[in-house]
Amino acid sequence: MHNNKTGTIDEVSPATLRRVLAASAIGNFIEWFDFAIYGFMAVIISQHFFPQGDPTLALLQTFAVFAVSFALRPLGGIFFGTLGDRIGRKNVLAITIIMMASATAMIGLLPTYQSIGLLAPLALTLARCAQGFSAGGEYAGACAFVMEHAPDKKRGWYGSFIPVSTFSAFATAAALGLCLNTLVSEATMQQWGWRIPFLIAAPLGLIGLYMRLKLDDSPAFRLIQQEHQAPNAPLRETLNSHAPIIISLMAFISATALSFYMFSTYFATYMQVAGGASRQTALLASLGALVIAALLCPVAGYYSDKVGRRNTIITACVSLAIAVFPAYGLAASGTLWASMLGASLMAVGAVLCGVVTAALLSEQFPTRVRYTASALSYNVAYTIFGGTAPLVATWLIDLTGNNLAPAWYLIAIAAIALIGGLRLPETNGISLIAIPDKPVRRPDISAPAM
Secondary structure (H helix, E strand, C coil), X not given: CCECCCCECCCCCHHHHHHHHHHHHHHHHHHHHHHHHHHHCHHXXXXXXXXXXXXXXXXXXHHHHHHHHHHCHHHHHHHHHHHHHHHCHHHHHHHHHHHHHHHHHHHHHCCCXXXXXXXXXXXXXXXXXXXXXXXXXXXXXXXHHHHCCCCHHHHHHHHCHHHHHHHHHHHHHHHHHHXXXXXXXXXXXXXXXXXXHHHCHHHHHHHHHHHHHCCCXXXXXXXXXXXXXXXXXXXXXXXXXXXXXXXXXXXXXXXXXXXXXHHHHHHHHHHHHCCCCCHHHHHHXXXXXXXXXXXXXXXXXXXXXXXXXXXXXXXXXXXXXXXXXXXXXXXXXXXXXXXXXXXXXXXXXXXXXXXXXXXXXXXXXXXXXXXXXXXXXXHHHHHHXXXXXXXXXXXXXXXXXXXXXXXXXXXXXXXXHHHHHHCCCCCCCCCHHHCCCCCCCCCCCCCCCC
């Protein structure tokens, strides 16, 4: 039971934990589904929202809008993180999910360049900026909400279902893209078919909002409220007290971000450019690997709880370094099964990084500033290393003339991540409610039950 003196957390019922997981995962699903579907529909979007004198320029402008929205994620993380540490995780997560869903659905309703001229790309940019800003507060908040409900010794396993929703979102976007390409004619896609994936966000957002509003806030935050310890200036306190941990955590998350985007988005392009695979083959290979990644997440969470966060960090970084060259070699084959196997090899390290990151985001910081510190760490690292991944990979190939140049880039970042990750204290099994300025190891850590 909850005890203010010993700093233990009430035993949360399995039913409540399932509701917390579902409510947290659906917002994360919407966030990444939007990013994925925007990439899959980039060519059509460029044709509808920008002047068509130069198709290449129109496509570049479409991706520029994508990049601008990504750049707003750290600002959103700081804004919603500080708000979440003041008023609670539940209330902020209700705001972020309705903002994300509304912005995503708005893209599906916007008039085109042919209808309203330059107002169309302006409206598209505003919708993407709103989506990026709200997404900045989503992932770290969802992780904190789940972790603050989960049992101490099983946080890795429960937290792994947040990355499950991430990979599932990309898989769903890929599957929906394949279905639309198969079932809908090109003329229909151009007229209105491209709007369907964006409009799906509206009902999902309403369901997620309902689910989140039906929950209580986390036990850890409720204790802070009861003891009147909510910070007045969480950002200042975060930077003053936790800067070394933030820097080390960002160094590790750099590998999480880069491996995720190389695996989930860039690999499909690489299969086509280097291997000559058709778009359908690349999408099918990516879809299969994404499903495998989603299934691997709970296994990775169990592993993290069993061997500890630092050992999982080592396994993740070494896995990326070992798998990257075989993965790229197989992806360059141009065949479906070899490409899928290559992407799946990359998935192992990417999944381990993503799952242990979900736990580290909450375990490295005290409740007072957990949302602010974790959102800042996560979003800055993802903006620098995730949002730029396709651009840097393409630039490195062009610069060196070597299709394997991005593999060397990933190995270098994995080495930096390993150094940063090993500078973090071991936090497996600690009590989140009792974390002071620095995490303290709790004894008697045993393997969790599945």
